[in-house]
Amino acid sequence: MAQAELGYPEKEELKFGFIKLTDMAPLAIAYEKGYFEEEGLYVTLEAQANWKVLLDRVIDGQLDGAHMLAGQPLGATIGYGTKAHIVTAFSMDLNGNGITVSNDVWAEMKKNIPHDADGKPVHPISASALKPVVDGYKAEGKPFKMGMVFPVSTHNYELRYWLAAGGIHPGYYAPAKGDTSGQINADALLSVTPPPQMPATMEAGTIHGYCVGEPWNQQAVFKGIGVPVITDYEIWKNNPEKVFGVSSNWAEENPNTHIRVVKAMIRAAKWLDENNNANRPEAVEILSRSDYVGADYDVIANSMTGTFEYEKDDKRDVPDFNVFFRHNATYPYYSDAIWYLTQMRRWGQIAEPKSDEWFMKTAKEVYRPDVYAQAAKALIEEGLMVASEFPDFDKEDGFKAPQSEFIDGVTYDGKHPNDYLKSFKIGLKGDDQI
């Protein structure tokens, strides 16, 4: 199908923010491989101190766009935390996170975990193995604290999901009553720590475990200060992770630029997964430069090249630990957006009951598969990609088929968010309010 040729970019000089995590890779690759320049875009990539600073700078225009937590555009648009209309047309990756606990906690947990014939713990590890430890802390009157990276982060929801599936209550938010700590009724107290500071904070004893993206779980193994117990791939197979967010004003003012940015990033994502991850070692070398993630090559390679090291010397194959292009990873599905919104509702960040239509409407305000489709079609037209690498845009309704590969066996169907909420033992549903 022919379409009008894509116009020149309205803005050539762009500045994008990122956080030092391996899943910023599509940005680094699009820059280093010249994909941005081939679109006529001159991009500066700038590491940001934490997720809040990053979001604020996208809102006030200091950044043209940024590597974001999927919950950030949604949270900002519905006004949780900061109120601003942010949109996304590009999903940066699937999976890529892990939950790590300190050595002491692991030693306690290990007693509750079955071991296989080789004497290695059987994975995936349920939070029910952690429950006796948390109960022990409670009995002694000590708080059990864990870190996550931001109130609307994937990590917060994954950690909560895993804890709740194992019978540990992670606590509710009650923004209407001014409670944004999310610790109401909590067995485990979750709080915010910026990703690169996680290992140091746990080493200092401020938190007993955390959920974060790579390389900060593997860093704990290398430093010998903690043990990753589960990856998010095992909590929800091929869960959506980061997105590339821009403010909706920016998107309106710079439509061609937006499409061109997405084009460059789709190419970068494809490069990252090409030939069965053949380019990953090169990607690891690029990421280990101090301007990007900057951690040691070996630490980054551990998770980026299809393996994951749990306990020291317990390295296992997880070929899909971090997916950048396969399984339509880059397409912004409405159902992904709705999942995040269900979790915001589940934990009280959305205090009021919402209709299924509201979930759909909000997802459509934030997720922009239309922009993605234009970028993809331009790439197909230029002969850089083929149609079979993308969803069939004429038939696509933006919903993945119901997914059931969650650690608790619950099935998620994005078309019925309220029914989905009812399937959880722990969490707000229906008319519940805190």
Place this chain on the structure above:
Amino acid sequence: MNIPSVSMASLKERVASVSLKSVLLPLFGILVFVLLWQVGASRVHTSLGTFPGPTVVYEQWNSLVTEHQNERIKEDKFYERQEKRIDARQAKDPSYEGRLIDYTGKPTFFDQIFTSLYTVLAGFGLASFIAIPLGILIGLNSSVYSALNPVIQVFKPVSPLAWLPLVTMVVSASYVSDDPMFSKSFLTSMFTVTLCCMWPTLINTAVGVAAVEKDLLNVSKVLQLGWITHVIKIVIPSAIPLMFTGLRLSLGIAWMVLIAAEMLAQNPGLGKFVWDEFQNGSSDSLGRIMVAVLMIGFIGFLLDRAMLMVQRFVSWDKTQVLR
């Protein structure tokens, strides 16, 4: 020339004592420090490896230099590619006016030094521009002094980390322009530096001005000098030594404040370099931070020396001992 042998001997003695004091002793001090550092460093183990000693710092210095050179090569290629792209577009669309876009690569260690240096000089310059006239005014007039003193005393001890959020918000809100001459991050760093470093100059100038010798004041009265001439010929020259003491203190504070502000606000400069390396958590990070620490110290030292030279040049009393 006929030089008496006695003074010849004393000259020799002087040369010997000077070289001992100004060359050998400092060298000895540095040597002992480096030795202690090397021995001490190897005993401190962190989760990012051993604390960096002098050899590691030397290696990291070399790698920073190489990085800088590589970046410059990349920069040249970047401009070449850009020119080609502009030409290609002009061939298609003759009305297009190509504009070369500045290099988008990462600033290297040396770029960051340069950024920090001009930011600190701008902040310090602005602070002096405010503090010296104000200091002269409150030194001359005790009523103005009484009025301003409480404000000065309250703001003087405020830490840069407390000013920074306010300055950031004010700059973001008030400095809105489509084609800004300065970046917001530069202005935030600069104003924070100004706010924190103006006080020593202000106070020392005021004290210096107030302490002009009676004799000189009387001379001014006898000659019936006009107010402006009085200030320029009598007050400022006699206040210069104290004014410079203030300026040197201010410059030292400015440099310390700048690094802290850059670390906290993630504004470009050496402070950001240190923070980024800390966040990287690689096995090279500590060595690189140590290089930065030494560089920060060395630049602080050079700034102070530069100020001293200016003072020697400006001060009328060449016999005064300056150190």
